[in-house]
Amino acid sequence: MLKKDNEYSKTMYLPKTALHPYKIPAENYRAKTTDMLYKGQARLREGDTRLLRILHDGPPYANGDIHMGHVLNKIVKDIWNRWHLLRGSRVIYIPGWDCHGLPIENKVMQIIQEELAASDSSSAESSLSPQEIRKRAEAYARSQIEAQKKEFRTLGIMADWDKGIYTTLDHDYQIRQLMVFRDMVAKGLIYRSHRPVHYSPSSHTALAEAELEHHDNHVSHAVHVAFDLDLNSPNMSPSLRELLARRPTRLLVWTTTPWTLTANMGIAVNSDMDYAVYSSASDSSGPLTIIAVSRESELAKLGIAADRLGQFKGSDLVDSTYRPLFASFLAQSGKKFNSLPIVPSSHVSPDSGTGLVHCAPAHGQEDYHLFQSLGMLGPSAAENMLCHVDSQGQYSNSVEEVIGESGAQRLVGKDVLDLGSREVVAMLKEIGALVKIGRHKHSYPYDWRTHQPVIMIATSQWFANLDKIKRDTMDAIETTLFIPPQSKNRLSAFVQSRSEWCISRQRVWGVPIPSLHNVLTGEAVLNNTSLTHIISVLDKHGIDYWWDGPVAAFVPPALRGKMDDAQVEETWRKGADTMDVWFDSGTSWTLLDEFWDTSKPGQRTRRWGSHVCVEGSDQHRGWFQSQLLTAVATRTSVLKQAPYDKLVTHGMVLDEKGRKMSKSVGNVISPADVLSDSTYGGVEGLRLWAASTDITKDVHVGPTSLSQAGQLVKKYRNTLKYMMGCLKDRRPAERIPAEKLRLIDRYVLHQLCVFEKIAFEGYRSFGYQTVVAAMSKFINTTISSLYLDINKDSMYADKLDSFDRKCTLTVFEILLDKMNVVMAPILPHISEEIHDRLNNSDGVYTPKPSVFTVGWNFTIKNANERKWLDPQAERDMDILLRIRAQVFDRLEKARRDRHIKSPLEADAIIIIPENATSKAAEVVRREAQYLKALFVVSDVRFEMTEHENKDWRCINSVDIPGCPHPIGVCVVPARMEKCPRCWTFSRSPEETVCKRCDEALIER
């Protein structure tokens, strides 16, 4: 029966699948593979702590839309969780949010200001009660959590997003945090101190080291100033007194912070350094100048031509005194003044400044420690330290004590970093103390949130003593596994360099530091007893009660004595400070206690905390550290254990050129935009992009890397979809056993095992990029351009029960099952979709349980599947693939020379000596019947030497390592006629279709 060509096409077996041609219906599988899956596995595997795998989520800040950094962070975590789920673990993952602190408080204040401005109300910021601010801040934080939660869900992150989350404003969370704080107080680790701390005028609060960023190009106005030495100093060394001969003498000092000069309390010199007295070369009767000999060259730079009169040791200066810098202003106001001391300090360097150092203990740690060690601050540092700066960073009224009434009028209310500083310089000029002013570029600390410079001022703050727990903390770091390994040094260095942690903040949006202050004596009470009492009150009435409730409710019986409520109100007040937000998030490990069985004592295994934390490199000074410190401080254990077994640090996400993303540069890539652009492959494209990055380095993101990921996702799904179509979404009726499969099948299964092994190792070590690279190679090289290509013809044209078809379908099914599981942690939506559809029976669709319930049986460990690993198949196939490459090369030449349009118009001839007994000869002869499919030509023949005489030929030799004789390939015109059904040139002139098609047509 002769049919028209187009009628034959209807008799071909074309792939058919229910899968959508191009759209990945991720949202159809969203709930199944996130919330439902998480809840199901947590319930199913409850109770067995051996199965427990806890990835503890570092809480992002509840403010603003999520950015690409969040995307990377959450997806990297999700891949780990899903991998462990496939491996049979019970995964605990509780997403958290960090809710307190300045950015939210500032945001709320801004909203309130705008509302007030809009309503023409005259009431100002000051009229807002802490309660009102806290109420608004909480509502704002909760709204932000909901918005971010929605975005995280879109990324397919597996969690119980409704009930299984934590926030630092949960009541229970705050109570646990206060209990950690109480334990630290009980251990004597918390103390109050009045001393210089980093203070942010722009945020109106003290800052911890971790909240500073250092700007290298900060410019300060540096001044050289002259202080008048007190010639009547009773303790001046006789030799110096003789040298000066009662001539007026000036001490030359250099400082980059002229605004701190009002708080000058002394000048430091190095006792062991050499100093000298200089006389002006032009004015021999003018005042003398003292500076360090090593800094003599400074004089010329200052325009002072001088002769050295004599030299002496710094120790000769110690205990001499000098007139306060602004003494003349005080004198104008009719006030008296006291001379100030010259003090010894080994920190004074011969390499910078003048060797004479202005000391303002209120404004510098070093000065503070110096004066403290010299016993010059006395028991009440707060009263003895000069400090004239208020919480706004402006000069306060107290400056009058050193500068008199008229001077104070010029300074009070001015910013010390701006107008105040300028005014001080102007005043120095007026009194003749200013020798020189210049711009000085140096590294200077800034507030990491407002990016404004900070200052140091003396305030009363609560500190945690880190020296006391340093050794235990370092021990705990030793027991922790770090990925990448070098990140251990970073955390160690941060911990080593810190002695204390300033934990109090002067803001209202936070967890209170519930101290009690005696109004009459100034005493601050914060101890185990007071905290236990206060925590029980707050637990009952809520945290806000600290602001709402009467002080009488919080004063414990022991402090109250016989006072009635009215007396208590008169005697005690509640502390107004809140805790550093790093203390909030740092105590998050306490929420994991419920998952551990602490009833069984044991020293070897973990019984608290988490298995792993995964965060960006900025958390070495943030959450990684604050978790570690609060845990080591309060969890005593025979093992010095960190609250985590493993710390994984990922890089920051930068733009394609490696720049930080910022609105002002205009290079921000928003996750929402990526998801809405179809070229990037939707959520699976984004997930694959995250997995394809080397997380141990900073990550560059841009259209190039995103489209590559998008293309690979589409290629992957299309490949799987094609195999699904060949299977008609059904499992094959008959599976061919591994030992009976063709060489190409065994080769592909071997490569599948290789891919699986790489993926397994990649998941285990957070090297997800190796999983993606191996998948890309396997899909593109082994599956798409080899296996699918050579089996296409038999799949379309063979009769249904052909052996080749059965082999291919057997392999397709194995590939689908295995690849689907291996890629599921990265591409859960696609895996759910394939799994769901593949398990259809007889075309009737019923939804299936999640692919993650199938589990990942590692092939090597499975007796049935182990035989897929077949290195011999790989070696044999390597020979054939080398010949194939040469055949393809010759076919391409024939096409270029316009002999053929399609490779099927050609036959291939393999030229091999008849008596050849090499491995290569053995393999090509054994596989002879499969070669035409492998080379995608119409026929393959063997010849001993090249002699066939055709009108054209393309010939070449093949290089096979270790083969003792030459092998050649030759491409010639096909000998047979074209089959109208399958288009191969395999029909004899008398046949209507080729033999294979004839068989296939009989069953149609």
Ligand SMILES: [Zn+2]
């Ligand atoms: Zn045919």
